[in-house]
Amino acid sequence: MPTINETITQEIRAKAKELLESKEVAAFLGFCQGSLPMTTRPFVARSPEEADKLVWNSFCVLNPANYLPELLKSLEPPRGPRDPAPEGPLPKAALLATGCWSRNIAIQIKENQLDRDRVVIVGIASRGMVDQRKIRARFPDQEILKVEEQDHKLKVSGQNFEEEINRWDMVRGNCLTCLHPDPVMLDVRIGAAGQERKNDTPFQQVDEIKNKSTDERWQWFQDEFASCIRCYACRNACPLCYCDTCFVDDSKPQWVGKSIDPVDTGLFHILRAYHCAGRCTDCGACESVCPMDINMRILTKKLSMDVLALYGSEAGMDPEAPLPLSTYKTDDPQDFILSESGAAKEGI
Numbered sequence: 001m002p003t004i005n006e007t008i009t010q011e012i013r014a015k016a017k018e019l020l021e022s023k024e025v026a027a028f029l030g031f032c033q034g035s036l037p038m039t040t041r042p043f044v045a046r047s048p049e050e051a052d053k054l055v056w057n058s059f060c061v062l063n064p065a066n067y068l069p070e071l072l073k074s075l076e077p078p079r080g081p082r083d084p085a086p087e088g089p090l091p092k093a094a095l096l097a098t099g100c101w102s103r104n105i106a107i108q109i110k111e112n113q114l115d116r117d118r119v120v121i122v123g124i125a126s127r128g129m130v131d132q133r134k135i136r137a138r139f140p141d142q143e144i145l146k147v148e149e150q151d152h153k154l155k156v157s158g159q160n161f162e163e164e165i166n167r168w169d170m171v172r173g174n175c176l177t178c179l180h181p182d183p184v185m186l187d188v189r190i191g192a193a194g195q196e197r198k199n200d201t202p203f204q205q206v207d208e209i210k211n212k213s214t215d216e217r218w219q220w221f222q223d224e225f226a227s228c229i230r231c232y233a234c235r236n237a238c239p240l241c242y243c244d245t246c247f248v249d250d251s252k253p254q255w256v257g258k259s260i261d262p263v264d265t266g267l268f269h270i271l272r273a274y275h276c277a278g279r280c281t282d283c284g285a286c287e288s289v290c291p292m293d294i295n296m297r298i299l300t301k302k303l304s305m306d307v308l309a310l311y312g313s314e315a316g317m318d319p320e321a322p323l324p325l326s327t328y329k330t331d332d333p334q335d336f337i338l339s340e341s342g343a344a345k346e347g348i
């Protein structure tokens, strides 16, 4: 009997073929098998034949929304910077979207990075993706050559070993605390709809650090980011980081040094987290791609917790709602802003 993910894979391939054959879309963005065990990579099928390469499994950890704007651009007819925009409707692309990925798509639309009319959202309720770091930690001295999936178990094997482990012990931290596995917006559904989840402590991972003393928190921060090599894989995997020039690459002015000095590294992570405040959907792509196994997602999770407390807003949950940190009213309270008159009043 096929597993849940094998059934979903077949459904994805069938839907991709149908959409490509009918020319409703010019491209279908999903995943294909990676070259190493426990990996997949983003894959664009551009013909019905290529749809057979699409896969769905517990290692689909990258966020397809990250690649969608560039994919749509690539489908447009080539033109110079001064050429007029092409007339008529432009080609569409389809992409896979779980709960968090669909929320990123909603944010990209809200931030004018995407034209909703050019996107066919193929929704899948997420069962949670598996963290290969947890599997590697379970077999510290062995080289893992293969991981076979069943619905609730993973069969891990290497040169001289083979062991079945519980899949649910290996699920990523972000997926464990996810409350919204079902897409918030979709055009086509694959598989069964997902239920909203209940969790009384969705920010437990943050609380564990927040409840430490100031000195302990500072120590945690220094220890956590000490091994960062500034490769920017976390930034590059994030669908929120689409700036033409990132602040870390700016030289006039240079906002932050480019070394791996702890101050430079810490500043990069704190500033990037603030850029994602109110926008991060906790998809976990940043953490999944880090070659140094750094848990930088905890920073964005803390800011999501604050935005929920201050604005009652969860990123991308309501595609129609205004974005909490880029929307203002002229009579918004602004006591926290140090104005000239306020400073004079305070005697500063």
Ligand code: SF4
Residues within 6 Å of the ligand: 235, 240, 241, 242, 243, 245, 246, 247, 248, 271, 272, 275, 276
């Ligand atoms: S870190 Fe900030 S400046 Fe850099 S790409 Fe992301 S949002 Fe843009």
Ligand code: SF4
Residues within 6 Å of the ligand: 063, 237, 238, 239, 240, 276, 279, 280, 281, 282, 283, 284, 285, 286, 287, 297, 300
């Ligand atoms: S900051 Fe990380 S968890 Fe948040 S949306 Fe970007 S990649 Fe996903």
Ligand code: SF4
Residues within 6 Å of the ligand: 227, 228, 229, 230, 231, 232, 233, 234, 235, 289, 290, 291, 292, 293, 294, 296
């Ligand atoms: S992916 Fe990891 S090592 Fe690379 S910049 Fe991000 S935190 Fe640092």
